[in-house]
Amino acid sequence: MSKLPGWDESAFSFGGTTLPTYRRGQGPGVIVIHEIPAITPKVRAFGEEVADAGFTVVMPSLLGTTPGKSPGPANLLSSIAKVCVSSEFTSWALNKTSPITSWLRALAKDLHEELGGPGVGALGMCFSGGFALAMMIDGHVAAPVLSQPSMPFARSAKHKADLNLSPADLAAVKARVAAGCPVLGLRFAGDPMVGTRFDTLRAELGEGFLAVELPGKQHSVLTEHRDEESVERVLAFFRERLSA
Numbered sequence: 001m002s003k004l005p006g007w008d009e010s011a012f013s014f015g016g017t018t019l020p021t022y023r024r025g026q027g028p029g030v031i032v033i034h035e036i037p038a039i040t041p042k043v044r045a046f047g048e049e050v051a052d053a054g055f056t057v058v059m060p061s062l063l064g065t066t067p068g069k070s071p072g073p074a075n076l077l078s079s080i081a082k083v084c085v086s087s088e089f090t091s092w093a094l095n096k097t098s099p100i101t102s103w104l105r106a107l108a109k110d111l112h113e114e115l116g117g118p119g120v121g122a123l124g125m126c127f128s129g130g131f132a133l134a135m136m137i138d139g140h141v142a143a144p145v146l147s148q149p150s151m152p153f154a155r156s157a158k159h160k161a162d163l164n165l166s167p168a169d170l171a172a173v174k175a176r177v178a179a180g181c182p183v184l185g186l187r188f189a190g191d192p193m194v195g196t197r198f199d200t201l202r203a204e205l206g207e208g209f210l211a212v213e214l215p216g217k218q219h220s221v222l223t224e225h226r227d228e229e230s231v232e233r234v235l236a237f238f239r240e241r242l243s244a
Contacts, residue, residue: 003067004044012060014106017088021107022059022067025051028120028242029111030143031058031104031135035126035220037079038065042223043125046231053235055121055242058111062088062100062128071224083127083151090164091127092152097166101134112140119143121238125222126150126193130164136181137172143241145234146185146201147221150193160195163204170204177208184210184237186230190217210237 002009007022022039024047032047034040039047039059044067051057061067063082083089088100104122112120119142122132129149136144154160163170177183183205187194201209212233218225222234 004039012107012110014103017103020061023057024048025056027054027056028117029058029115030055030121030123030238031108031111033060033124033128033131034062035128035223036083037071038063038069039067040071040223041068044068046222049231050235055238056115058107060107089127090152092155094152094158094162095167097134097169098131098164101131104131105135105138108135108140109138117242119242121145121242123147123234124149125220133163133165133173133183134169136176137169142181143238144183145237146183148187148191148194148219149197154193154195161197161200163197163200174204177205182208182210184234186212186221188216188218188221189213191219193219
């Protein structure tokens, strides 16, 4: 039985890493990557909304935490610790791509090859917010969305501006954007965890970066501090980019 009722539970393996995945819906593929601490009830609800809008949604569970569990102090601290110490996530390093994105790129490739069409969507939130950038370099992701990208963690001005990408991967992202693949980003303008990354994205991607910036200092645009217009903007972006 699936740990998320209404979702098909499976697992995906690549490069020696096997992680659980949860799938729901029909239509073009969209990979929704959870924020800290896990696939919470509000992350699950957002994923279901994307599926109900006419997409095949795949949600990987990256941190080994129980999906569907409400966030609490202990759960949050445990997940933050995993992100900080795991070699899969470059939570402190500058100008480096998190290794987990290789697994996510393989997942996107697998989903695109199964479903066809112009590509799949990829949406990251919080610690995973920037992962959609690295996922787009192969050409399988046609609709990358960054919601409150927060890695590397904002310990200095350089960390606040960093995109969690190696120079080579940034060059590949810029080439994809120049070829016509826009990037959608969402944040609360006063969110300290996002730092100045949107300034970096504007400088690097130009008009190819589509920014949605909301007033306030909240964090989770699509889930815990949900903004309805932002959710609709994301769904519209997926429709625009993934229609065959």
